[in-house]
Amino acid sequence: MEIIIQNSDILIMLGIGFGLFMAWGIGANDVANAMGTSVGSGAITFRQAIIIAVIFEFAGAVLAGGEVTATVRKGILDAGAFTDSPHLLVYGMLAALLAAASWLFIASSFGWPVSTTHSIVGAIVGFGAVGVGVDAVSWGKVYTIIASWVVSPLLAGTLAILIFKSLQNLVIDTDEPFNNAKKYLPFYVFIVGFVIALVTMMKGLKHVESLKHLGKDMPTSMLIAVLVGIVASVIAVFIIRRIKEIPEDDEEFSYASMEKLFGALMVITACSMAFAHGSNDVANAIGPLAAVYSIVESGGEIVSKSALPSWILLVGGGGIVFGLATFGFRVMKTIGKGITELTPSRGFSAELAAATTVVLASYTGLPVSTTQVLVGAVLGVGIARGLASLNMRVINRIFLSWIITLPAGALMSILFFFALKGIFGA
Amino acid sequence: MARTDNITSLFGKSPIAPLQKHMKQAHSCLKDFNAFAKAANAQDWDKADTIRISINKKEEKADKLKKKLRMNLPSTFMMPFSRRDLLDVLLIQDSIANITKDLAGLMMTRHMVFPQEIADDFIKLAGDCIKTSGAAVAAINELDALLETAFGSRERKVVDKMIKEVNRLEHETDDSQNDIRKKLFALESSLPPVDVMFYYRAIEWLGETADAAQKVGSRFEVMLTK
Numbered sequence: 001m002e003i004i005i006q007n008s009d010i011l012i013m014l015g016i017g018f019g020l021f022m023a024w025g026i027g028a029n030d031v032a033n034a035m036g037t038s039v040g041s042g043a044i045t046f047r048q049a050i051i052i053a054v055i056f057e058f059a060g061a062v063l064a065g066g067e068v069t070a071t072v073r074k075g076i077l078d079a080g081a082f083t084d085s086p087h088l089l090v091y092g093m094l095a096a097l098l099a100a101a102s103w104l105f106i107a108s109s110f111g112w113p114v115s116t117t118h119s120i121v122g123a124i125v126g127f128g129a130v131g132v133g134v135d136a137v138s139w140g141k142v143y144t145i146i147a148s149w150v151v152s153p154l155l156a157g158t159l160a161i162l163i164f165k166s167l168q169n170l171v172i173d174t175d176e177p178f179n180n181a182k183k184y185l186p187f188y189v190f191i192v193g194f195v196i197a198l199v200t201m202m203k204g205l206k207h208v209e210s211l212k213h214l215g216k217d218m219p220t221s222m223l224i225a226v227l228v229g230i231v232a233s234v235i236a237v238f239i240i241r242r243i244k245e246i247p248e249d250d251e252e253f254s255y256a257s258m259e260k261l262f263g264a265l266m267v268i269t270a271c272s273m274a275f276a277h278g279s280n281d282v283a284n285a286i287g288p289l290a291a292v293y294s295i296v297e298s299g300g301e302i303v304s305k306s307a308l309p310s311w312i313l314l315v316g317g318g319g320i321v322f323g324l325a326t327f328g329f330r331v332m333k334t335i336g337k338g339i340t341e342l343t344p345s346r347g348f349s350a351e352l353a354a355a356t357t358v359v360l361a362s363y364t365g366l367p368v369s370t371t372q373v374l375v376g377a378v379l380g381v382g383i384a385r386g387l388a389s390l391n392m393r394v395i396n397r398i399f400l401s402w403i404i405t406l407p408a409g410a411l412m413s414i415l416f417f418f419a420l421k422g423i424f425g426a
Numbered sequence: 427m428a429r430t431d432n433i434t435s436l437f438g439k440s441p442i443a444p445l446q447k448h449m450k451q452a453h454s455c456l457k458d459f460n461a462f463a464k465a466a467n468a469q470d471w472d473k474a475d476t477i478r479i480s481i482n483k484k485e486e487k488a489d490k491l492k493k494k495l496r497m498n499l500p501s502t503f504m505m506p507f508s509r510r511d512l513l514d515v516l517l518i519q520d521s522i523a524n525i526t527k528d529l530a531g532l533m534m535t536r537h538m539v540f541p542q543e544i545a546d547d548f549i550k551l552a553g554d555c556i557k558t559s560g561a562a563v564a565a566i567n568e569l570d571a572l573l574e575t576a577f578g579s580r581e582r583k584v585v586d587k588m589i590k591e592v593n594r595l596e597h598e599t600d601d602s603q604n605d606i607r608k609k610l611f612a613l614e615s616s617l618p619p620v621d622v623m624f625y626y627r628a629i630e631w632l633g634e635t636a637d638a639a640q641k642v643g644s645r646f647e648v649m650l651t652k
Contacts, residue, residue, distance in 0.1 A: 033433050
């Protein structure tokens with residue numbers, strides 16, 4: 001207890017510093033993956049992507065991110081193991097943040113596809129199991145999280161197949177693909193807006209004091225979700241209206257005008273991806289920081305229920321935007337150039353499926369990897385015969401990096417944990 | 427942070443445009459044969475040789491396209507059609523160019539001139555074969571629209587029609603081939619036997635280009651029904 005009270009300022013400063021580092025890493029890599037396709041399709045400029053990222057990553061984190069933050073903050077570890085030594089939890093969370101952020105930095109500079117989620121989970125489990133004791137880890141929860149890493153891409157793939165197949169039947173493989181796209185696309189946007197809003201209100205808002213009553217008030221939640229869906233689809237209608245069918249373009253390739261409609265709607269998919277990403281991945285940076293803060297503020301007590309101060313969200317959101325602005329744009333540019341094979345209609349299907357899956361995962365409080373979910377969704381479109389060629393070797397690489405990231409994050413966090421213990425005292 | 431391995435690396439290079447380009451190349455080889463046959467018929471061997479060289483060059487280019495496409499098709503790629511079928515289509519497409527080159531070569535070295543009675547028929551047969559192969563080009567060109575609709579039934583019907591057209595044209599070449607053979611048979615006794623042998627061979631090879639075009643179509647159909 002005394003260690004914490006004596007060093008409270010420096011511990012919180014370290015927490016903020018490491019949290020920013022982690023958030024910066026997320027912004028530099030993840031966001032670009034999530035939104036790169038929209039930038040690549042030319043629907044939004046890089047500047048617009050940053051604005052969308054700022055608004056919707058924040059909104060996602062604040063409105064729907066509470067459950068995942070809670071998991072990262074106290075779900076992975078058994079709080080009971082730390083009642084007598086809360087300072088160890090503070091060291092551990094700091095070590096986990098630094099380890100995950102460093103691992104992200106190292107892996108990214110080598111070009112390995114690592115997941116921010118995997119790094120932080122590996123790091124927290126690492127210091128918990130080795131630094132404190134095997135009993136300190138809530139293994140049941142950890143297994144659930146690992147299972148969700150398998151299930152989430154599968155779910156996204158299935159959703160992508162459903163969305164894409166229905167688009168194929170209603171819009172693409174018809175006599176008038178352009179007109180049908182105009183007719184049906186707002187409906188898809190409505191459903192996604194509705195689902196995301198409903199899921200957010202059911203569980204996400206629990207962590208927002210002034211709005212948490214909505215989670216229990218089903219009729220109001222439904223009504224608001226319908227309204228959000230309608231607003232989203234009205235925006236879609238407005239965007240779509242501006243696009244005109246150009247018959248000359250369609251002579252070369254009959255679906256050119258229709259694809260332009262999908263392309264214009266990539267603005268909306270970018271928003272939903274940013275929201276989904278915010279609801280799930282921001283927690284990777286702010287979960288540990290929130291844990292550190294609440295223990296230090298309470299003078300060493302592990303308070304299970306404490307509100308998340310808004311400045312912590314600012315650290316998370318600010319770090320992500322900073323990462324996006326400093327490095328993310330490069331990644332985004334390469335992605336934008338690289339994905340010429342993913343036409344807007346495919347990107348639309350994949351991103352909607354991925355965003356819905358990630359938001360659902362956030363609802364259950366499971367930290368999943370947005371990039372992997374998106375990969376699962378893209379594979380789904382591929383299975384539905386929608387893509388010319390997918391490099392399946394990349395799936396192996398992702399699997400491999402998944403296996404390496406957990407022990408790597410764990411190892412580094414154990415090292416940092418003992419270092420912090422040495423510096424501040426056991 | 428130079429991250430090379432992001433979601434981009436998931437997407438392989440599409441084999442569709444290269445396949446279409448190769449088919450166009452093979453077809454343009456055959457298209458030149460019309461002018462070659464006319465020049466040969468007029469015994470303008472200088473001109474014929476220039477065209478033959480151009481045919482050879484085009485065949486070489488088709489070969490290069492074929493090799494390039496093959497090299498870009500690792501077995502780890504997931505495609506909406508089987509890799510085997512795609513390679514089969516590619517090989518058959520390539521044979522159109524190969525046969526054309528061999529035929530032009532044969533006619534050139536032997537300075538082959540068809541007897542007056544069947545010269546026009548031979549040129550007409552060449553035209554029919556070119557038409558057949560052109561119809562196959564059109565079918566292959568639908569592949570990107572097929573992919574866009576994820577091989578949807580409506581677009582498939584369009585392609586089915588095109589493939590039927592290829593078949594119909596190929597039957598026509600069969601008929602004209604028979605007609606020429608009949609005429610040639612009637613003339614046989616009045617011509618040098620070795621020449622006659624090679625006339626038959628030239629007619630056969632020319633007909634094979636249309637056969638190959640038809641095979642492109644039917645193999646393409648198999649490729650679509652994954």
